[in-house]
Amino acid sequence: MFQISLYTALGLSIAGLLFRIYRFQKKGSSGTLKLKLSLNLKPAFFNTIFQSKLFYASKTRWAVHFLVFSGFIYLVFFHALDEWIAFNLFQSYQPTLDPFQFLRDFAGFLVLIGCSGFLLRRILNTWINPDNTTNYKGLFPIILILLVMGSGFMLETIKIISEPVFLEMVEDYSDIDEDTDLDHLKIYWETHYQVRFKKDILITEEALEHGRRLNTDYCLDCHSKIKSAFISKALATQLDKPANFLNYYRADNWLYPIHYLLSFLMLVSLPFSRFFHILLIPFASAQQKMTVRHFQEKAVSIHPATFSACTNCGLCSAVCSVYPNFLITGNKQILPHFKIESARKMMAVAHLNPKKLNQLQLGNDDCTLCHHCTDICPSGIDLQGIWQTLPQTLHKMGYPDNYTFVKDTALQERENKEWEKEQADRAYDLTQNLTGRVYSFENCVQCTVCTNVCPVVAYGGNDNDMTPQQIMNLLRLGKKQTAAGTRMVWNCLTCYMCQEHCPSEIKVADIIIELRNISNQTTDSLKIMGAADKADK
Amino acid sequence: MKLAYFPGCKINFYLKDYDTSFQSLMEKLGVDLIQLPFNCCGYPARSTNFEVSVFSAIRNFALARKYDLDIITPCKCCFGQLKYAAYQWHENKKLKQKMECLLADENIFWDGKTKITHLLSFLYNDIGVLELKKKIDHKLPEKKIVTQYGCHALRPFTITGFDNPHAPRIFEELINITGFKTVEWSKSTECCGNPIYETNKSLSLKILNSKLTAALEAGADHICTACTHCQIQYNELSFQKECQKHKITPVLFTQILGAALGIKKEKLI
Secondary structure, eight states: HHHHHHHHHHHHHHHHHHHHHHHHHOOBBBSSSSOOOOOHHHHHHHHHTTTOOOHOOOHHHHHHHHHHHHHHHHHHHIIIITTTHHHHHHTTOOOTTTTTHHHHHHHHOOOHHHHHHHHHHHHHHHOTTTSOOHHHHHHHHHHHHHHHHHHHHHHHHHHHHHHHHHHHHHHOOOOOOOOOHHHHHHHHHHSSOOOOSSSSSOHHHHHHHHHHHHHHTTTTTTOOOGGGHHHHHHHHHHTTTTTTHHHHHTTHHHHHHHHHHHHHHHHHTTTSSSGGGHHHHHHHHHSOOHHHHHHHTTTOOOHHHHHHOOOOOOOHHHOOOHHHHHHHHHHHGGSSHHHHHHHHHHHSSSSOOOOHHHHHHHHHHHHOOOOOHHHOOOOOOOOOHHHHHHHHHHHHTTTOOOHHHHSSSSSHHHHHHHHHHHHHHHHHGSSOOTTGGGGGGOOOOOOOOOHEEEEEHHHHHHGGGOHHHHHHHHTTTTOOHHHHSHHHHHHHHOOOHHHHHTTTTOOOHHHHHHHHHHHHHHHHHHHHHHHHHHHOO | OOOOOOTTTTTHHHHHHHHHHHHHHHHTTTTTEEEEOHHHOOOOGGGHHHHHHHHHHHHHHHHHHHOOOOOEEEEEHHHHHHHHHHHHHHHOOOHHHHHHHHHHHHHOOSSOOOOOEHHHHHHIIIIIIHHHHHHOOOOOOEEEEEEEEOHHHHHHHHHHOOOOOSSSSSHHHHTTTOEEEEEETTTTTTTSSSGTTTTTTHHHHHHHHHHHHHHHHTTTTEEOOOSSSHHHHHHHGGGGGGGGOOOOEEEEHHHEEEEHHHHHHHGGG
16 A cells, blocks of 8 residues: 555656656747756755745745755655665664654654744735735645644654554564563553553552563663653643544554655645745756846846746745836736746746736836846746846737837827827826926927937937927827827937927927827727737637 | 935846945945835836836835935936936825825825935035045046936936036046046937837947947047946947947946045955
8 A cells, every 4th residue: 555655656746747847848948049058056055955045035934944944854854764764874763762753753843833834924914915815826735744744743642652553562572471571561651651551550669660671671772762752742641531542443554544645645746736846946046047148148048947936935026126016007917926927827828818918018017127036036036037038928929018019000090089088087187297288388389409409310210200399299289199109209218308408498308208108008008908809819 | 424325226237336336435435325125216117107107216215214314326317217206296296195195005104305316416516526536546547538427317407406407517527536537529418328228229229329439539438427227338339249349448437436546446346
């Protein structure tokens, strides 16, 4: 049973791993050119063993995570794999011998505390911020680890109090035949090792002393005092009453498969759940980080596996430079930890909801590439690289940035009275509303001073259509949307040369910037409509 | 003197040497720079969403206000945007109301009193050219240098109040005390082309190229900048084939002044 499930789990896990690797390879990298594969082993090592980046990001979260990490690693190597590792490393290794007995309980205790910390943070998060949707993907590993730990402790406890286990051990490891000897050993174990026996045996000093000698002869080599297994001992004390019942039904025989099956479930789910971060974070941390030079030379490549290394911890969004954009526009796709999730889905499945992709494009457009998220990311993901290559990928999929979108859309399409109405409804009184108030541009005498000082007019050539003074004229003709769609408005450097030189003191640059705002809104609406049409199809 | 250091978004990844040289310069001048978790100044959002751009800036002011600090920034686009947002806050009552509500949601407030300075205006107005001249102990060789003023600090003058927008002098005066010799050129107040680099690269490079031609005509060895975006744009020179024929290199003002003040080279790059 054990062997079969172990090999099944191992097989499934490896098959899953290969499947994931195959998928990653098939998806290819995001970005234009491939970099030479160069792994940075030093940051990968420190980030894997000590979680150094998490330490810099948040001390509390590091402490909690490290509890789980260290406890878990100990349990894997010295408890789960003890046959291969611990027995070979230490001559005198026995799971029931100190210090291993104590360390096992201690490690389990650390993991329990850590996982409770994880859970507590999640509960507090949803409590403080009700909008924060619970992430079940992140909840699964925590619950599973807690179940494995819980079943482990219960198993140990029940083995401690179990009479049948005691009798089996006596049979296997001693040559006690006489009933009185056995009774004396029972007495000693009942008082010192908390085994609960069905029949009460009269305890005498003499019997106890004899039991102690028998214990020294047969048991002491492999059994340390029970108090070092402090959690199981405490639990055993609690289970005093139902002990006989549990012993009668051999609860240990039930719990053992539960314990190892849960552990195998962990192994199977490794490539498909949040557990995968154990393997992906070392990989992501080892990936070469993009430098300015890479971007200038357009030699950028992001491995798709790094997308999946995200554990959705949200530390990136807390330091995001454009967080205020999110506060006003409410577009979640501005925040890095939502963006990477969408980007990951986008890479994994081709047909993602067009509305969401559109939001992703608009959100990613707001990114100022400040590198804060990459600096803090505990998984060591090169987020900045992703944000910089994302627009290209989105463009290929039919979600260009606003500049390209306006360039490729005919001006006539924007001449739609509905826009005017819709935009009038929005809170325009908050802006200066220069384009809506005639006095802000009516004084233009078409003297061409603005045109003469404009660098875009001077060097734009065929790339440019109107001049600033013509924009003013379009406004006077009431063609706001046409003006908003011109190349002049979108090529404007916002250098304010025109405004500073205008003899009529017209705020030319401010008007052009406001036109670009309007144009952006129109474009966003056009895009959302287009995305909705795509979604309908 | 304590000031809140507003680095701006780009400096962290694209121009680390400006960050380090600016910090060591301030250290040398005895200014305590306080690093606060500032967000974007709002300049990139200015052409997409007016409210977002103003709110981003105001949120930074509120943060600086919380620690009772004035803001200094080495970036001219940030400087211009912060000034612009403060101006809008004072001018536009309805906007102010909305911003106050948004700030109240986060339990912060701003009373409109935070002072915003750029590196150059700080050196010129708060330290003083004469005071700075006394501190210079490493006179630099007499190389010809042209200045790049940076649009958003200079214009609109009514809002930024940086210097005379048509014939600015601050930058030249500050450079001349280091030993470098500034030369007049026609394009000192014109745009470097960076704002449209992402969207219209060819036009952006054409503008950059025109500036280089003008600098070459003036016989300059270096172009001096005191703005993150301008320097990033000029750094493009080494990567663009069409620009490589020019032998002019861009230098950061903080590095020049730092060298003249005797700051070690390691602390400037």
